[in-house]
Amino acid sequence: MIRSALSYPSKKNLVLQCLRRMSSLVSTSVSEVHPGVAHVTMHSPPVNSLSLSFCQELSQNLQVIHKDKSIDIILLQSDIPGIFSAGLDIKEFTQPKERLMEFWTAFQQLYIDLYGASQTTIACMEGSAPAAGCMLALSCDYRVMTSNTKAKIGLNESLLGIAAPPWLAQQMMDTVGSRVAELSLWRGTLYAPEQALAIGLVDELHENPRERALELAVAEFQKIPRQARAASKTLTRQKRLKHFHQERQADLEHFVNFITQDAVQTQLRGYLQQLAAKKNKK
């Protein structure tokens, strides 16, 4: 059974407790029965889209965990049925320039906090993870997805008239290989769980991803010395992170210049209308 951090009297848990109270979109809890495992739960209805405040809250939760030496595993999960995350909040793309810059900076920071976490991270996907939802999963060390065929995962940005940023495209290439990533990116393919497993976009399918992730964390991952896991991550990720920091400002400027183009804005409005029309048809 998972108990909230609220039930812990230690200093560490007081910090988590404060965070939980402050945060309405993301919360962290630690398991009494499984020490060292933190559950970071996204709950921003209807679809966990990554708005500015959502990115900031998720980052804050991760930053508190990073400082907590007693936690060595992070399970990233959603409590919205059928949804992991719908990716970036498309409404943010229509905001004025200053807000766009703040938004993209927060999204970049979220990538740093999740991809650069020293803890072992597991994405527990009980539902769909398009675009930046897929980025959250790709930033984790291990991905367990529901076997429910209604769920989809992938980088579908091209269908919105935009392209994934280079560092996200790189994550896809690192995970599934250049050729499959190349095809997926321009087609905007969203994969069903079995297809995602076949190309290596996810590591396992399970009817209960949270239960399986916890089992993996305790029975397998925690048996590997923590410092060895952290050092292995540094080996494989530090080059990407260094490059990201060097390019961060250019990435921000490119995003703002790209997204504010009239043609892109028209396309995005059309996509939002399509989503609304789909909902009305249900």
Ligand SMILES: CC/C=C\CC/C=C/CC(=O)SCCNC(=O)CCNC(=O)[C@H](O)C(C)(C)COP(=O)(O)OP(=O)(O)OC[C@H]1O[C@@H](n2cnc3c(N)ncnc32)[C@H](O)[C@@H]1OP(=O)(O)O
């Ligand atoms: C140089 C780089 C430049 C640019 C890079 C930009 C990078 C972008 C990365 C991204 O993440 S773009 C976002 C891409 N995301 C999507 O395309 C997902 C769209 N959503 C869906 O496919 C579906 O909503 C879903 C499969 C996630 C869930 O389906 P369902 O449960 O049937 O829900 P509804 O479709 O009815 O949606 C409910 C509600 O939520 C709104 N919504 C959905 N997704 C988003 C979103 N990403 N942002 C904002 N709002 C979203 C949808 O419009 C409905 O709103 P209502 O007001 O009608 O309730």
